[in-house]
Amino acid sequence: MLNLLILIAVVLGIIALSKVVKVLEQASTVKGVQPYEVTERDNKTQANLMPVFLVLYFAFIVWQLVAWGDFMLPEAASEHGVVVDGLMNTTWIIIIPVFVITHILLFYFAWKYVYNKDRKAEYFPHNNKLEILWTAIPALVLLILILYGLSIWNETMKPLTAEDDPVEIEIYARQFDWTARYPGEDGKFGKADVKLIGGVNSLGMDSTDQNSWDDKLVKAEFVIPVNRPVQFYFRSQDVIHSAYMPHFRAQMNCVPGMVTRFNFVPTKTTEEMRDITGDPEFYYQLLCNKICGAAHYNMGMEITVVSEEDYEEWLAEQKVFMTVEGNTSAANETTTETEEEKNEQLSSL
Ligand SMILES: [Cu+2]
Numbered sequence: 001m002l003n004l005l006i007l008i009a010v011v012l013g014i015i016a017l018s019k020v021v022k023v024l025e026q027a028s029t030v031k032g033v034q035p036y037e038v039t040e041r042d043n044k045t046q047a048n049l050m051p052v053f054l055v056l057y058f059a060f061i062v063w064q065l066v067a068w069g070d071f072m073l074p075e076a077a078s079e080h081g082v083v084v085d086g087l088m089n090t091t092w093i094i095i096i097p098v099f100v101i102t103h104i105l106l107f108y109f110a111w112k113y114v115y116n117k118d119r120k121a122e123y124f125p126h127n128n129k130l131e132i133l134w135t136a137i138p139a140l141v142l143l144i145l146i147l148y149g150l151s152i153w154n155e156t157m158k159p160l161t162a163e164d165d166p167v168e169i170e171i172y173a174r175q176f177d178w179t180a181r182y183p184g185e186d187g188k189f190g191k192a193d194v195k196l197i198g199g200v201n202s203l204g205m206d207s208t209d210q211n212s213w214d215d216k217l218v219k220a221e222f223v224i225p226v227n228r229p230v231q232f233y234f235r236s237q238d239v240i241h242s243a244y245m246p247h248f249r250a251q252m253n254c255v256p257g258m259v260t261r262f263n264f265v266p267t268k269t270t271e272e273m274r275d276i277t278g279d280p281e282f283y284y285q286l287l288c289n290k291i292c293g294a295a296h297y298n299m300g301m302e303i304t305v306v307s308e309e310d311y312e313e314w315l316a317e318q319k320v321f322m323t324v325e326g327n328t329s330a331a332n333e334t335t336t337e338t339e340e341e342k343n344e345q346l347s348s349l
Contacts, residue, residue, distance in 0.1 A: 040115075040117075043114050043115045044114065046114070047110070047111045047114035048111070050107045050108075050110045050111040051107060051108075051111055053107065054103065054104065054107040057103070058100075058103075073085070073088075073246060073249070074246055074247050074277075075247065075268075075273070075276055075277065076247065076248075076249060077247040077248055077266055077267055077268040077273060077284070077305070078247070078248040078249060078250070078264040078265055078266055078267060079264065079265040079267055080152075080155060080156045080249060080264060080265075081247070081248055081249035081264070081267075083152055083155065083156070084152060084156065084249045085249070086152075087148060087149055087152050090145070090148065091145060094141060094145070156249075157262075159261075159263070160229050160231050160263050164229045165228070165229070166228070166229040166230060166231040166263060167224060167225060167228060167229070167230045167231070167311075168182070168183055168187070168189070168230075168231045168233070169181065169182060169222065169224070169230060169231070169232055169233070170183075170189055170232075170233045170234075170235065171232055171233070171234050171235075171243050171254070171286070172203055172234075172235050172236075172237070172254075173234065173235070173236040173237065173241035173243065173254040173288065173292075173299075174202070174236065174237035174238050174241075175237075175238050175239065175292060175293045175295070175299075176288075176292070176293060176294075176295040176296065176298055176299045177219065177299060177301075178219070178243075178286060178288075178299065178300075178301040179202075179203060179217055179218070179219055180217070180218045180219075180222035180301070181203070181215055181216065181217050181218075182215065182216040182218070182315060182318070183211075183214075183215060184213075184214030184215050184216055184320060184321075185214050186211060186214055188211040189211065189212070189215060189233075190205055190206055190207075190209045190210075190211040190212015190213065190215050190321070191205075191206040191209040191211070191212065192204045192205050192206060192212070192235070193206060194237070194256075194257075197237065202237075203217065203237075204237075205321060207321075207322060212321055212322070213320065213321060213322040214320045214321070214322075215320065215321045216315070216318040216319065216320055216321065217319075217321060218318055219301075220301060220302065221301065221302040221303070221304060222286075222301065222302075222303060222304070223303075223304045223305075223306060223310075223311055223314045223315070224266055224303065224304075224305055224306075224311065225266075225305070225306065225307065225308045225310075225311035225312075226266050226267065226268065226269045226305050226306065226307060226308070227265060227266070227267060228265065228266075228308065229263055229264070229265050230263060230264060230265070230266065231261065231263045232250075232252070232261060232262045232263060233259050233260070233261055234252050234253070234254040234255075234259065234260045234261070234262070235254060235256075235258075235259055236254035236255055236256045237256065238256060239256065239292050239293065240253055240254065240255055240256070240290055240292065241253070241254040241288045241290050241292050241299070242254065242288060242289040242290035243262075243286060243288070243289075244286070244287045244288065244289035245284065245285070245286050245287075245303065246285070246287070247273070247284050247285075248264050248266060248284070249264075250262050250264050251289055253290065266305045268305065269305045269306055269307065270282070270283060270284060270304050270305050270306065271306075273305075283302045283303070283304065284302065284303035284304070284305060285300055285301070285302065285303065286300065286301040286302075286303055287299070287300050288300070
């Protein structure tokens with residue numbers, strides 16, 4: 001109802017405005033001036049509005065930075081995160097002055113060269129020196145930025161070796177939740193196949209592969225040790241998801257039918273981060289950063305970073321995929337739980 005009233009008000013407003021314009025046009029015809037003729041005064045007004053717009057424009061940008069600056073990337077909590085932030089800041093340092101200078105020049109010239117009937121425009125079709133200059137300088141700056149970016153990309157995406165002694169975790173995505181899998185005592189992930197998905201086996205784990213028996217599946221939260229490399233493997237059951245861990249500056253697509261990877265070294269425990277942010281409820285997050293369906297917004301998992309000892313203790317408490325008797329334990333529980341969750345999510349839509 002309110003919307004309809006607003007619509008009617010807007011329509012009436014537009015009609016009233018068009019009538020006012022009509023009256024003004026007729027008044028100027030009476031005075032003997034063509035209604036669409038641009039007078040010297042109009043030109044002056046437009047020119048003087050240029051610096052006004054420039055000031056308002058910069059004020060708006062500063063206001064945005066103050067109001068929304070906190071929504072930029074959070075404090076980095078991984079080794080390569082600091083390096084990535086360095087690249088980002090360098091880019092800002094180059095871009096911002098260029099942005100400010102070019103905009104000041106743009107509006108200054110629009111104001112300075114307001115139409116003047118006594119001035120004749122200069123004929124200036126081409127200048128080789130200028131062409132070379134404004135091609136070479138941006139090309140050089142971009143080249144430096146790209147080379148810098150490439151070197152950081154190589155450093156960030158460098159594969160780990162056995163010497164790095166990484167913690168290995170598989171992150172399994174599906175509409176609309178995450179499961180983290182640890183390889184268990186044997187240090188080997190059991191085989192998994194999409195054809196085996198069904199009933200209690202939502203990850204398609206192959207129970208005939210003994211490596212899978214001691215694998216540990218966790219939901220809602222997973223734990224990693226501080227200052228030790230973590231090697232992630234990503235899989236997806238249905239559509240493309242994207243595992244995004246903003247504090248660790250990590251993002252990798254989870255693609256059905258293939259395994260993708262990412263590794264990083266967390267440098268701050270959850271407790272340390274709570275002190276830094278001053279938020280006693282802070283926790284690291286794994287989010288889905290690819291619009292993957294109706295409940296995409298709800299697809300998250302908590303990450304807890306703790307000391308090596310606390311990590312080992314936590315891991316020991318987690319249930320294995322299969323007990324020796326052959327009963328699926330963890331798989332059973334997680335599946336029933338998620339099926340319920342899934343139905344709940346769907347019915348709430
Ligand atoms: Cu998703």
